[in-house]
Amino acid sequence: xxxxxxxxxxxxxxxxxxAVQQYSKVKTVWLEIGALAGVEIEALRFSFDIVVQGxxxxxxxxxxxxxxxxxxxxxxxxxxxVQHLYDLCPHCGSHxxxxxxxxxxxxxxxxxx
Amino acid sequence: xxxxxxxxxGHSHSHDHEHDHEHSHDHDHQxxxxxEHSHAPGLSQKRMVQIEQDILAKNNRYAAENRRYFGExxxxxxxxxxxxxxGKTTLLTETITRLKGELDIAVIEGDQQTARDAERIRATGxxxxxxxxxxxxxxxxxxxxxxxxxxxxxxxxxxxxxxVGNLVCPSAFDLGEAHKVVILSVTEGEDKPIKYPDMFxxxxxxxLNKTDLLPHLDFDSEQCIQYAKQVNPRIKILSLSAKTGEGxxxxxxxxxxxxxxxxxxxA
Numbered sequence: 110x111x112x113x114x115x116x117x118x119x120x121x122x123x124x125x126x127x128a129v130q131q132y133s134k135v136k137t138v139w140l141e142i143g144a145l146a147g148v149e150i151e152a153l154r155f156s157f158d159i160v161v162q163g164x165x166x167x168x169x170x171x172x173x174x175x176x177x178x179x180x181x182x183x184x185x186x187x188x189x190x191v192q193h194l195y196d197l198c199p200h201c202g203s204h205x206x207x208x209x210x211x212x213x214x215x216x217x218x219x220x221x222x
Numbered sequence: 223x224x225x226x227x228x229x230x231x232g233h234s235h236s237h238d239h240e241h242d243h244e245h246s247h248d249h250d251h252q253x254x255x256x257x258e259h260s261h262a263p264g265l266s267q268k269r270m271v272q273i274e275q276d277i278l279a280k281n282n283r284y285a286a287e288n289r290r291y292f293g294e295x296x297x298x299x300x301x302x303x304x305x306x307x308x309g310k311t312t313l314l315t316e317t318i319t320r321l322k323g324e325l326d327i328a329v330i331e332g333d334q335q336t337a338r339d340a341e342r343i344r345a346t347g348x349x350x351x352x353x354x355x356x357x358x359x360x361x362x363x364x365x366x367x368x369x370x371x372x373x374x375x376x377x378x379x380x381x382x383x384x385x386v387g388n389l390v391c392p393s394a395f396d397l398g399e400a401h402k403v404v405i406l407s408v409t410e411g412e413d414k415p416i417k418y419p420d421m422f423x424x425x426x427x428x429x430l431n432k433t434d435l436l437p438h439l440d441f442d443s444e445q446c447i448q449y450a451k452q453v454n455p456r457i458k459i460l461s462l463s464a465k466t467g468e469g470x471x472x473x474x475x476x477x478x479x480x481x482x483x484x485x486x487x488x489a
């Protein structure tokens with residue numbers, strides 16, 4: 110979706126944390142992106158390189174930790190793995206699924222100097 | 223300058239929250255600082271920094287602030303989302319015309335360019351503020367917060383936030399609303415809910431609009447409703463035609479019931 114504005118938010122956090130955590134350069138950024146977060150990883154990488162140009166994270170390496178989608182199936186009373194929000198339960202075929210993991214977008218950690 | 227949208231009006235109350243947040247990180251800073259001193263000073267060294275922060279945390283903080291503002295005033299706030307041309311503005315003008323004497327209503331209009339929609343709303347006699355997102359594809363909670371300063375909505379009023387016509391990006395941005403309401407017109411194709419699942423997953427109510435056109439189309443309403451429930455089993459669905467008024471009663475009843483719920487003082 111709005112990968113460019115997500116990258117801008119990431120850069121804001123990097124800049125804001127630079128003063129707090131006392132670093133002047135970001136070498137690597139680890140992001141946790143859920144499979145159901147609606148984020149296109151390739152578009153994110155493309156945008157990231159452009160957004161960080163000339164910043165403290167210029168040429169920083171982007172590491173993506175992909176988190177699989179998981180939902181609670183009400184009829185089965187157990188967690189199941191889902192790839193999309195419109196998936197049916199792989200066991201019983203129900204759509205009574207409550208997503209409980211895989212929709213996150215988090216900055217996990219940084220390698221800085 | 224304001225960090226979220228670059229609007230240059232960041233010297234308001236919202237900025238203080240930013241500072242509050244930074245202060246909470248001072249703690250980490252102390253640890254890092256001490257750790258650094260144990261190494262050779264002056265030497266540039268790579269090290270790891272734990273962040274553990276939601277990418278949208280900043281927006282979510284502004285949204286929480288908006289939600290508190292709405293809660294204190296007993297307001298019902300709805301974030302109206304759809305693709306361009308689904309009939310959001312017509313639905314709004316028709317809704318306002320029917321409820322005007324009965325309820326206090328205000329509108330925030332989001333579009334990339336022009337104030338045309340806000341002008342259409344103002345013509346009905348209720349206050350409306352246009353936010354142009356420029357190149358942006360969605361409204362964010364920070365801009366909505368600033369809009370409230372100008373709009374000054376009344377206590378126990380209904381505030382409609384008409385988001386940018388886009389079924390993708392606005393799904394991720396909480397504005398502090400009580401509900402996202404997704405509007406889908408029958409001219410769009412019944413598979414929209416599974417083509418753009420994020421939005422239908424995020425919405426609590428779906429309005430199937432322009433039902434007066436159904437006789438002229440191959441639109442399969444049953445299938446559309448089934449797709450929407452497949453993506454979001456909890457979604458409520460209303461079918462209506464803002465143009466002919468068919469089905470509008472249920473929508474108005476839903477609005478009034480939801481407004482009533484906002485007036486309850488929970489412990």
